[in-house]
Amino acid sequence: MSTPAPHSTADSVIRFYYRGEIHTVDQAAPTRTILQHLREDLHCTGSKEGCAEGDCGACTVVIGEQGPDGVTLKSVNSCIQFLPTLDGKALYTVEDLKQDSGALHPVQQAMVECHGSQCGFCTPGFVMSLWDLYLKHDGSQAPACGSAGAGACQPLQRKEIDIALSGNLCRCTGYRPIIDAAHRMGELPAVGFDRQALQQALQPLQRDDTFVYKHDGQTFYAPRTLAQLVEVRAANPAARILAGSTDVGLWVTKQMRDLGDIIYLGQVSELNAVAMREGQLEIGAGVTLNDAYAEICKHYPELSEMWQRFASLPIRNAGTLGGNVANGSPIGDSPPWLIALGAQVVLRGPAGQRVMPLEALYLDYMKKDMQADEFVEAVRIPLPHAGQRFRTYKLAKRFDQDISAVCAAFSVTLDGHKISDIRIAFGGMAATPKRAALTEAALRGRAWSESVLENAVALMTDDYKPLSDMRASSEYRMKTSQNLLRRFWLETRVDAPLRSDQVNPFVCA
Numbered sequence: 001m002s003t004p005a006p007h008s009t010a011d012s013v014i015r016f017y018y019r020g021e022i023h024t025v026d027q028a029a030p031t032r033t034i035l036q037h038l039r040e041d042l043h044c045t046g047s048k049e050g051c052a053e054g055d056c057g058a059c060t061v062v063i064g065e066q067g068p069d070g071v072t073l074k075s076v077n078s079c080i081q082f083l084p085t086l087d088g089k090a091l092y093t094v095e096d097l098k099q100d101s102g103a104l105h106p107v108q109q110a111m112v113e114c115h116g117s118q119c120g121f122c123t124p125g126f127v128m129s130l131w132d133l134y135l136k137h138d139g140s141q142a143p144a145c146g147s148a149g150a151g152a153c154q155p156l157q158r159k160e161i162d163i164a165l166s167g168n169l170c171r172c173t174g175y176r177p178i179i180d181a182a183h184r185m186g187e188l189p190a191v192g193f194d195r196q197a198l199q200q201a202l203q204p205l206q207r208d209d210t211f212v213y214k215h216d217g218q219t220f221y222a223p224r225t226l227a228q229l230v231e232v233r234a235a236n237p238a239a240r241i242l243a244g245s246t247d248v249g250l251w252v253t254k255q256m257r258d259l260g261d262i263i264y265l266g267q268v269s270e271l272n273a274v275a276m277r278e279g280q281l282e283i284g285a286g287v288t289l290n291d292a293y294a295e296i297c298k299h300y301p302e303l304s305e306m307w308q309r310f311a312s313l314p315i316r317n318a319g320t321l322g323g324n325v326a327n328g329s330p331i332g333d334s335p336p337w338l339i340a341l342g343a344q345v346v347l348r349g350p351a352g353q354r355v356m357p358l359e360a361l362y363l364d365y366m367k368k369d370m371q372a373d374e375f376v377e378a379v380r381i382p383l384p385h386a387g388q389r390f391r392t393y394k395l396a397k398r399f400d401q402d403i404s405a406v407c408a409a410f411s412v413t414l415d416g417h418k419i420s421d422i423r424i425a426f427g428g429m430a431a432t433p434k435r436a437a438l439t440e441a442a443l444r445g446r447a448w449s450e451s452v453l454e455n456a457v458a459l460m461t462d463d464y465k466p467l468s469d470m471r472a473s474s475e476y477r478m479k480t481s482q483n484l485l486r487r488f489w490l491e492t493r494v495d496a497p498l499r500s501d502q503v504n505p506f507v508c509a
């Protein structure tokens with residue numbers, strides 16, 4: 001049973017901007033995916049289903065939405081995004097790129113000229129990822145580019161192309177022709193995108209009150225403000241919270257789970273904010289992973305490789321830092337470095353805020369110190385301080401789009417040669433993201449020297465008893481974790497530079 005939301009919008013119709021008009025849906029299950037709607041209801045079959053779990057990119061579409069600074073456009077995986085999350089937004093698929101004259105868009109033309117398509121199954125997804133990249137350089141989304149069209153911009157860097165295509169797999173081409181196409185598209189006569197027109201089209205779709213969509217006994221709530229969210233949550237403590245859907249989407253598409261009622265956080269303005277509060281960086285729980293890592297990397301450029309290695313761009317465009325923290329997976333990539341940096345999690349419920357060190361949130365495997373009527377409101381991250389040296393490392397079988405076997409994070413504060421503080425946290429080594437309390441104790445107050453380090457490394461076997469599973473054996477996990485601590489020492493020993501050349505100049509520039 002669902003409880004009516006306070007301040008709810010009466011009409012239970014999903015409205016979004018599609019193909020130049022407002023498209024409405026009122027007969028779809030709240031967990032019907034955008035891809036299912038496109039292919040099965042609208043018979044718009046350009047977007048393909050390869051994996052239905054956000055891995056292959058064949059379903060990539062671009063979503064436009066109104067933000068505080070104008071409209072934004074982002075590539076996402078339509079196979080794991082639920083249809084009601086589109087309410088108030090715009091949807092673009094590969095079918096929408098052709099120009100009014102009938103000519104192909106430069107992205108498509110470049111793919112043709114460079115032979116970027118063979119069997120063609122992956123092609124619509126690649127085209128949409130490339131279009132997202134193209135839009136970033138059309139002069140209105142990337143003011144630094146300073147031109148009216150992609151053709152006049154600086155040539156794309158290879159790194160930027162790799163990032164844009166990190167969520168697309170191709171079995172045929174070997175990728176080189178697609179990368180050629182990415183370079184080529186900027187050489188063709190530019191085609192602009194009218195963001196102002198999109199903003200005007202989206203304006204009438206914006207709501208002030210909680211959007212309530214009901215179908216077949218299931219209710220989807222999309223509150224607009226923190227106050228509305230608190231009320232909706234308190235009235236529906238059994239409802240499933242949905243943020244970027246990059247975990248939850250798979251529970252439906254792969255596990256066929258019935259989610260019951262859903263509370264969607266994506267439209268809560270306060271959760272989408274980044275702020276400096278009491279000397280800490282506060283990232284709202286609804287901020288996407290890509291935006292969150294971009295902000296945090298300004299202070300901790302050591303995180304730039306993790307930023308790039310976290311899933312793929314379309315997943316980072318949808319998934320949130322709040323979701324990574326709230327999910328509490330022992331192999332999530334953000335909790336270890338957040339814990340090593342001494343981050344706090346801000347929970348909110350009807351009684352107000354509760355703030356705790358992030359490690360205190362994780363009680364046991366997927367068990368958290370969070371009440372049914374609470375949710376994660378934000379994460380607070382201390383800024384770097386004098387003498388601090390910090391690193392995080394991800395061990396996975398592939399560079400992009402892979403889950404960690406082991407994820408390590410270390411933050412040491414040195415006073416001369418002495419360790420005044422050290423925080424070590426690992427993912428993949430226990431049932432929760434966990435600090436290495438005994439190892440830390442053996443280092444704190446001692447010299448940051450090799451002999452002290454080796455003594456502490458030996459204690460890691462008391463801190464952790466890792467499992468063997470399909471990603472790695474217990475022995476591998478322990479051995480590599482010990483070696484990662486050694487690597488951290490090598491990179492940060494007293495005679496090493498404070499910030500190493502590991503900082504990725506492209507991502508953090």
Ligand SMILES: Cc1cc2nc3c(=O)[nH]c(=O)nc-3n(C[C@H](O)[C@H](O)[C@H](O)COP(=O)(O)OP(=O)(O)OC[C@H]3O[C@@H](n4cnc5c(N)ncnc54)[C@H](O)[C@@H]3O)c2cc1C
Nearest residue numbers: 054243244245246247248311319320323324326332333376
């Ligand atoms: C292809 C693919 C690759 C991935 N790669 C990685 C990777 O490299 N590293 C990694 O760590 N993860 C990875 N993930 C997992 C996922 O992207 C992350 O865990 C992501 O941060 C989840 O955020 P979300 O906003 O999508 O959460 P959702 O899927 O919306 O929610 C996840 C869980 O958190 C709860 N929740 C979400 N927000 C809140 C909140 N504010 N308060 C309370 N509860 C909340 C939900 O109820 C649910 O239980 C990957 C997923 C996919 C599909």
Ligand code: FES
Nearest residue numbers: 050051052057079
């Ligand atoms: S179908 Fe593979 S990512 Fe969506």
Ligand code: FES
Nearest residue numbers: 118119170171172
């Ligand atoms: S062209 Fe066949 S999978 Fe890419």
